[in-house]
Amino acid sequence: MALRGNLRDFTVTQLLNLINLANKTGTLLVEGPNEVARIAFRDGKLAYAQLGQEDNRLAAILHRANRLTTGQLRVIQMRASSLSDKELGLSLINANYLTQEDVLNALHAYFTDIIRRLFAWVEGTFHFENEMLPPEDRITVRLDLENLIIEGARQLREFEQLQDEIPSLDMALRFTERPGANLQKMNLSVEEWRVVSYISPRNTIQQIAAACKMNDMEIRRIIYGLLQAGLVEVVRIENVPAAVEKARAAAMPAQNKEEQKSLVNRLISRIRSI
């Protein structure tokens, strides 16, 4: 039910990751020391954003994007203040003054800028209101979150936190099967691509680091970003059969396969009877 918590425990990047993976629809409210940000999502994609009292009506956004002059903005604010954002957008497009793409680009730029500013927040609380969306007359967008997540993850600098996120470098990585997690669409750096090229359940993170000539910190930071963006997941190194057998032999008094199975079945019936 409750998706709420503190920014000390969940970074904005991690929240975006969660919203992305769970395909959430609703509004994330982040209360910082000075202002409140409201970020709306539809099916895990960014739809709308508002920061504090900042004017986020379409006219103001187009003005910020240098699509309207200060004079034009003032005219709209004085004479067309009763027009909704959708109506204003349509009028400007129908008048061939702007294209639909111009309008959407300005909105994309403004909303992602708000998220970038949010990345800097370290104090504050958050909660998610399921199904809450901006008023009908506002123009919403559909923007994939992966690139923003990678960008946010790059800003994590604390060694301790990275160590917590990726405690063991003896694990391997594999690409997730999540639909939509598309590497082609990502703006990856050269170093990130290099790491990506070595990802396989047969290579430990340590081996990838050695191949890419990276230290523990560098490899952890890159992998953290890929993990956050939902592109890869941590798995145990392959060749497992031998290791699994060994671990099981250490755990079981019976060494023969059939005896081992019968032992587990006895445990199962015993627990059922509790």
Place this chain on the structure above:
Amino acid sequence: MQTVKMVVTGPFSAGKTEFIRSVSEIDVVSTERKITGDSERTVKQATTVAMDFGRITVDEDLVLYLFGTPGQKRFDFMWEILSEGMLGFIVMVDSTRPETFREARSILETFRAYAPTPYVVAANKQDASEAWELEDMRHALRLDSKVKLLPCVATDKNTVKNVLLELLYSILAEMETSEK
């Protein structure tokens, strides 16, 4: 007499001792101490220091031991010792305290690196109104869809049984796949 063991791990105050207590046939041999640190004392009164220890007798010649790890980080040297020879492990997570999820994930990864044995994750305290939903916890804990994340109320024997059974089913399933 044959013995097997399972490990119950997770962050401070996740409910490990309570979990073992619910199903153990002996009083849990708990090495609990009164808490001295102020921040931890606001959460609860006593904490496990070295380990918890519970027992379930299966029949004349088979006993299952449940070991609970100490939750506080400064006792994590015990983890590796306790994980030696475990049949599987359970990671308990307090669903009402998202501030512990990062640590839970780190504990999970650490245990996963100790031994390639099966494990399940128990989303504990699901009876509380502030509990996070399972699906949100799955993403926050970064569990892929194949990892079992089970609702749990450590004081409710049935949910505890279910967690143990699911772990045993995973152990059995893994034995069957590795046979092929």
